[in-house]
Amino acid sequence: MAKPINVFKSDEEFQKCAKDWQHKLFLDNWFIEFELTTDKLYQETNLLWGYNSYSFENCSAAITVFNGEKLELDDGFGDSFSKNIAELTLVHELLHIKFEYVNDPDVIGDIAPIHQSLLHQATEAMAKSLIMTKYNLDYDYFKNNTIVRSKSSRKAV
Numbered sequence: 001m002a003k004p005i006n007v008f009k010s011d012e013e014f015q016k017c018a019k020d021w022q023h024k025l026f027l028d029n030w031f032i033e034f035e036l037t038t039d040k041l042y043q044e045t046n047l048l049w050g051y052n053s054y055s056f057e058n059c060s061a062a063i064t065v066f067n068g069e070k071l072e073l074d075d076g077f078g079d080s081f082s083k084n085i086a087e088l089t090l091v092h093e094l095l096h097i098k099f100e101y102v103n104d105p106d107v108i109g110d111i112a113p114i115h116q117s118l119l120h121q122a123t124e125a126m127a128k129s130l131i132m133t134k135y136n137l138d139y140d141y142f143k144n145n146t147i148v149r150s151k152s153s154r155k156a157v
């Protein structure tokens with residue numbers, strides 16, 4: 001049975017998959033450039049799976065998706081990592097376009113970053129739900145196919 005794409009084999013495969021998800025998410029009126037990279041993507045010091053620069057007014061976006069095998073987890077031990085599911089990142093970045101504009105302007109001050117984190121968590125959960133639906137997977141698929149912990153980090157609490 002087909003599985004989500006962990007690492008795209010070619011840009012052609014990626015572009016086709018990206019256009020397919022763009023269509024399924026009712027984003028056909030957006031001009032979106034899709035790009036793969038094996039470079040590490042950072043926002044300040046945080047490693048990212050992907051990012052999305054967009055203009056909501058212009059309905060245009062540039063989405064970059066990390067296409068390496070794995071990413072180190074920022075747990076201070078440096079030897080735990082998460083395996084990549086690049087197709088999940090692609091869906092997550094597209095969902096940002098669907099939801100980012102609903103940020104509540106009344107949510108300001110100390111609560112704003114918490115509000116952002118909760119919205120971001122929901123975005124990721126929805127991306128996983130869509131991947132689960134496309135490939136008929138259970139949630140355990142992500143547990144068993146992403147995070148790999150080293151012995152040393154397992155001992156340290």
Ligand SMILES: [Zn+2]
Nearest residue numbers: 092096120123
């Ligand atoms: Zn995100």
